[in-house]
Amino acid sequence: MFLSYLSETSNFPFAVSLVIVAILALIEGIGLVMGAGAFGFLDGLLPDIDLDFDTPDMTVPSIGGQFLTWLQIGRVPVIFSLIVFLVAFGLIGLFLQGVVGAIFGAPLPAVIACIPAFVVSMPVLGLGNAVLAAIIPRDETSAVSHDSLIGKLAVITGGEARKDYPAQGKVKDQHKQTHYILIAPDNAMDVFPQGEKVLLVRRHKSIYFAIPIESDGLTD
Known part of the structure; x- marks a missing residue:
């Protein structure tokens, strides 16, 4: 019924x-x-x-x-x-x-x-x-401040990130929860292919800007 x-x-x-x-x-x-x-x-x-x-x-x-x-x-x-x-x-x-x-x-x-x-x-x-x-x-819980992701390592997961064309990436917060975000190069000359690891340095609205991890001598 x-x-x-x-x-x-x-x-x-x-x-x-x-x-x-x-x-x-x-x-x-x-x-x-x-x-x-x-x-x-x-x-x-x-x-x-x-x-x-x-x-x-x-x-x-x-x-x-x-x-x-x-x-x-x-x-x-x-x-x-x-x-x-x-x-x-x-x-x-x-x-x-x-x-x-x-x-x-x-x-x-x-x-x-x-x-x-x-x-x-x-x-x-x-x-x-x-x-x-x-x-x-x-x-x-994966509910965290968006700005808390700045300073963390991320990986480009979809497409190629370049100036004015952000690509999807993923990053883990302090709770080890994965977030999928849009990433663009902080330096207009950089291009991030899929799979590249980058460092998130700032955010504007829904876009995170990143630099290659080699720029700061960072490693895994």
Whole structure:
């Protein structure tokens, strides 16, 4: 009976959300068993705000940044926040459709039902992130300040990084969690091929600038 309820057209987006949660949890679980989270690159896609919530004088310059702070985005790995949102959206939507159907004899159209479900999911997401941040030990979360990655060694993993054409790279933070970021040469004359190890020296918005590790005589 419950499966038939999920399969109704009016419940389709909410059922899909819960299915996606199951798939994401399975993939992430397999990745963790293998020693690396499968969705660590999502943390590098956060907007250009300082997400170090332990800093008392933290300033957030934009309305978007304030909204993300209200949602507690960045206190836990992004994949956890995504799962919390999808679960909240799916369950709230199904509950809403059930209540509306019981009162009026028919549920809302799916497109209309998504609006209140999405709105109510926002504070639930913020609360869920806060709870997870309190539960997950700090050394097991990959949510760190973006600037804390400066000064660390990174590896170019996708394409060739050159002036005005950053490439994807990966770097490990102080908790040994892997972050996928965009890297460009700090020196316009440098070119970093895939597989090259570089030193991150500064950041501008979502782009990290690096120098070849030989420049400072660094080694592995």
